[in-house]
Structure formats: C-alpha cells, structure tokens
Amino acid sequence: MKIFIDTANLDQIHEVSSWGIVDGVTTNPSLMAKEGVFDVVSHIWNISRMINGPISVEVMPLDVKGMVMEGRKFAEIHKNVNIKLPMSTEALKATKILSSEGIKVNVTLIFSVQQALLAAKAGAAFVSLFVGRLDDIGSNGSELIDQTTTVFSNYNFNTEIIAASIRHPGHVLDAALAGCDIATIPYNVLKLMISHPKTDDGINKFIDDYKKLNLL
Numbered sequence: 001m002k003i004f005i006d007t008a009n010l011d012q013i014h015e016v017s018s019w020g021i022v023d024g025v026t027t028n029p030s031l032m033a034k035e036g037v038f039d040v041v042s043h044i045w046n047i048s049r050m051i052n053g054p055i056s057v058e059v060m061p062l063d064v065k066g067m068v069m070e071g072r073k074f075a076e077i078h079k080n081v082n083i084k085l086p087m088s089t090e091a092l093k094a095t096k097i098l099s100s101e102g103i104k105v106n107v108t109l110i111f112s113v114q115q116a117l118l119a120a121k122a123g124a125a126f127v128s129l130f131v132g133r134l135d136d137i138g139s140n141g142s143e144l145i146d147q148t149t150t151v152f153s154n155y156n157f158n159t160e161i162i163a164a165s166i167r168h169p170g171h172v173l174d175a176a177l178a179g180c181d182i183a184t185i186p187y188n189v190l191k192l193m194i195s196h197p198k199t200d201d202g203i204n205k206f207i208d209d210y211k212k213l214n215l216l
Contacts, residue, residue: 001176004184006164008035008043012187013050024053026164026184028084029060041077048078056106058084067094075103082125084108087115092122099123116148120159132165142174149179169193
C-alpha cells in the first residue's frame with residue numbers, strides 16, 4: 001500500500017520525505033488555508049521539489065468550466081500534479097474532459113461505493129474515500145473501503161482507491177487489510193504509527209543494560 005501525507009505544511013513534508021516511506025502528497029483548500037498559503041502555484045512547486053510522487057491539488061470552482069480551466073493551470077506546475085475535484089455532476093463532466101487530456105484526476109469527498117463507481121467510470125485516476133468523516137456520523141468508514149475495493153476488483157478498474165480522512169492508525173490497518181491502494185495520512189498519525197509502548201520499554205531497557213556494561 002502506498003502512503004501519502006495529507007498536509008500542506010512544507011516542514012512536515014520535508015521531514016517525512018527523509019523517512020523513506022512517503023509516496024505522495026494530498027492537499028485541499030482547508031490545509032492550504034491552515035498554512036496561510038496565498039500563492040498556491042509556488043507552494044505546489046515547492047512540494048514537488050521534496051516528493052517524487054503524486055501531488056493532489058484541489059480546484060476552487062464548482063462549475064465544469066472553472067474546474068477544467070483551473071485544473072489545466074495546476075497540471076502545468078509539474079508532471080506529478082493531479083487535480084482534486086469534489087464529487088458532483090459537474091466534477092464528473094470535468095473528470096471526463098481532463099482525463100481525456102491526460103490529466104490525472106482525484107475525485108474527493110467520496111462517501112459511498114456508488115459515488116466511487118461513477119467517478120471511476122468517468123475516468124478518475126484516484127477516488128478519495130472519507131473514512132473518518134463517516135465514522136464521525138456513526139457509519140463504518142472502513143466498510144466503505146472494503147466494499148469499494150471489492151467492486152473495483154470485480155470490474156478491473158484502474159482507478160486507485162485512497163483511504164482519506166484518517167483519524168488514527170487503526171484506519172490505516174483497516175485500509176491495508178482491505179487491499180486499499182493508498183492511504184493519505186496526517187503527520188500526527190504517521191508519528192503514532194512509529195510508536196509503541198513496548199518499543200519504548202525495550203529501548204529504555206537496552207539503555208539501562210548498556211549503562212551497566214559501561215557502553216554509554
């Protein structure tokens with residue numbers, strides 16, 4: 001399973017790139033606003049210099065004409081940029097146009113298998129399933145991943161499934177067990193994935209024993 005980092009923070013991207021585990025980046029307007037980004041083009045160019053993999057950039061317009069125009073603009077920044085479109089009728093139309101031009105599209109805000117199926121049919125390269133937000137309203141986000149991977153496998157879709165809106169390491173485990181193509185993970189959850197109390201206990205025990213041997 002590929003791992004993307006879900007952030008627009010350049011320091012976080014630079015840090016996780018040094019770990020050797022990150023395959024791409026996803027951003028959205030909320031993440032950009034959180035970082036105080038005003039020049040999206042320059043910001044995405046800076047990200048492309050850190051990560052050699054897909055970079056999802058979300059458009060702001062909600063009409064097909066605006067989506068296509070802004071999508072083309074962002075796609076020119078770097079060959080790894082793909083265009084995020086929020087699921088809608090207009091987004092399906094824009095996906096068909098952009099994908100026909102060789103521009104990869106990530107249809108986002110997917111909350112049902114039916115939405116994912118339509119996005120794949122329209123030519124989406126990626127579909128982003130919002131696991132955590134489904135859990136927030138009492139639904140089972142991980143079940144959506146499992147069902148979507150089954151449907152896509154049934155019909156041999158080339159569209160890659162992204163587990164998004166990940167809240168904790170358990171969501172990552174569920175995505176991996178379901179055979180999800182990608183999990184896009186916030187920095188704090190990536191940090192949690194590294195840690196385990198028994199690992200910390202083991203390290204402390206080793207340190208104590210090394211001290212007894214006068215190795216430290």
